[in-house]
Amino acid sequence: MARYSFNLPDIGEGIAEAEIVRWHVAVGDWVAEDSPVADLMTDKATVEMETPVAGRVLEIAGQEGDVIAIGTALVVLETESEQAGPVAAPTPAPTPAPAPASKPAADPVAEQQPTAPLASPAPAPARSDPPTGTRILASPAVRDRARTLGIDLAQVRPAAGDRVRHADLDAFLTYTPGYSAPAGVPADETVPVIGLRRRIAEAMSASKRHIPHFTLVDEADVTALEEARAQLNSGPADRPRLTLLPLLIAATCRALADHRALNAHYDDEGGSVTRHGAVHMGVATATPAGLIVPVVRDAQGQTLWQLAGEITRLSAAARDGTAARAELSGSTFTISSLGPLGGIAATPVINRPEVAILAPGRIVERPAFVADGLGGERVAKRKFVSLSLSCDHRVVDGQDAALFLQALRALLETPARLLAG
Template sequence: MTDFVLTMPDVGEGVAEAEVVEWHVKPGDPVREDMVLAAVMTDKATIEIPSPVAGVVTWVAADVGETVAVKAPLVRIAREGSEIAAPADADTVETPQPKPDQPASPTAPSLPTKDVPGLKSQKPVAAPAVRRRAIEAGIDLRQIEGTGPAGRITHEDLDSFTAPGKTLAETSGLVKRTTVEEVKITGLRRKIAEKMSLSVSRIPHITYIEEVDVTDLEELRAKMNEGRRDDQPKLTVLPFMMRALAKTIVEQPGMNATFDDAAGIVSRYGAVHIGIATQTPAGLVVPVVRHVEARSIWDSAKELARVADAARDGSAQREELSGSTITISSLGALGGIASTPVINHPEVAIIGVNKIVTRPVWDGNQFIPRKMMNLSSSFDHRIVDGWDAARFIQRIKALIETPALIFIES
């Protein structure tokens, strides 16, 4: 009986290869049918690869961060009842062998050693302060022979190991850190880096920052949240901003657009598909709320919550993470006073929402407390002139400062 070779699945949409972002198995591991073997990424969609058979993994094609072509061998499994090294025949895929200097599967990085032939198998005995110093210095205590009672490792042993005749630091806990951690950029983080580099290198950004009084909006939002039904989500500022964007785009459709600079074509969209830059455990993604022009405040809030939750828990589909025509970037309470958001290529505009703070505002007679928020927005200066960018933000400001206008149908 031959080994079973699982190939990289064809995920469609013209994808020719996928990046391995996580392995759940390594050679020698037993696997069950339908057990997840690996996770691979194409664009911003992560796909889990299950095992079609039960057996033992004998080979994997790539390390985390490497790409594998569609339909190329990905994992080799010796099926239950078969020999681990089955003879090749017509139904067997020849398995590439790993390079001599390259492990067959990802392994955990080893801690630094210092001319030590091997590590002690037993747990080293050391005081908490000594363990803390070793961790901060990147030293595995199994490399050190303790001179204290019962082989206990002392501060002096640690000093001798790191620099004979010199102390690493005083025993107060303040120690020098000399470790360097190298982190390979893979998966979503690599996609983010590529997208940001593409956007900044190809789009000349112009950033426009304006202060907006959101006192009335916050009062309205609080009243609407108090009266909401159980099936309605809690309103944040973002659904109001989304509706204000949709109304303003009717007057300036050139902002709801993408620019194909290679073809020299600007595509202006009637549909308002708003991307919401969202932080997830894996990194920044942009789930999309489609057809905001046809959604109410409550419907916009509900759909926003749905796609944002899907992005955070990794269940978002490819179509929920692509196709935006304009993007909103918001860091909530961490939004700062101002920012310089990077345009979501190939769009031509991004609206940055900063945090709300109470500031004294002069009303002509006295200073009064008002809730203020800055909008920091960037535009593709090849397509959008500064005057048009300012006019766009000023119109949004007018709607936000008089929120009843958001609900008036044109």
């Protein structure tokens, strides 16, 4: 028998440390060669670390949420090999980490986290030969959900490829005879704020700490727009189905062209504002791990159906953790929409270093006075959507915000202008 120290390798790009966000093993477990032992998150990516040798786990480097330095022993294994010493693992290929909704481009971590010492070894339980079987591929979010539901991932058959996804867990719950999720009143639990959740917390805090927010709320009559959307969706079946969001993005891009002060980045250190010509639209997306912002590049140049297809693609990639790193950064303006779940109004937090964010509410129907065509008015049922706009008061004045919302509302209320291109 020999002891192998599997040290955290150089992940690249000048990374000096990483946070442990998920352990796949515990002291006493047997792990096969190339099996995952832990997920670690840097400020740019989540990396699944795999042991290059087989063995029994003797020691692990701290708890979930601890930050460890490159070169630190991640796990110490007892192996059957006679050769001992540290193992140099190849640099893993990072899985893109979802960018939090208010993650700044260069926001330093407020506190340096200490390097965690190795946990004291525990007696290894009696165990026979190493387990056999193929490795199950799944994102950390899927693994966490399966663990919560008490589902053995080995029993789940992926619908496509060899990676288990959330849809596969849903299908397992629906079609597995006799299976039911754990019932009863759950016990109280303390959930550590680690990984993406910690980065969201840091980014939100930094945004509120550095940016003097103000929020202006208006509403638009989208009755005609909804009628136009229904007509557009009755077209060719090969086109993506349009929700309100692609129309909102198209209208926002048009309005931003005349109000570039809101399509900008503010440089805290340099004391300057960069007003962007292109609109790289951030679309806040809820995922099992938290809120992230995939980016629709050059949204101002895309058709409604291109926008709809890109929104669908990016949202799916964000939720299952396959979005590329470049697709999760670089937005110049963000829309945060909850669709039918949206409320009457909101006070969205700016996605720093941007200077504005729009949060449309849900569509509501109510009576309103409308022209009767005879010079008078009549009461009719109309559809309205609220438009909540938060701005950085250091560089955006109330008049700027009001003029932008007026322009946006005019486009939404006159679909002919919007659809004319």
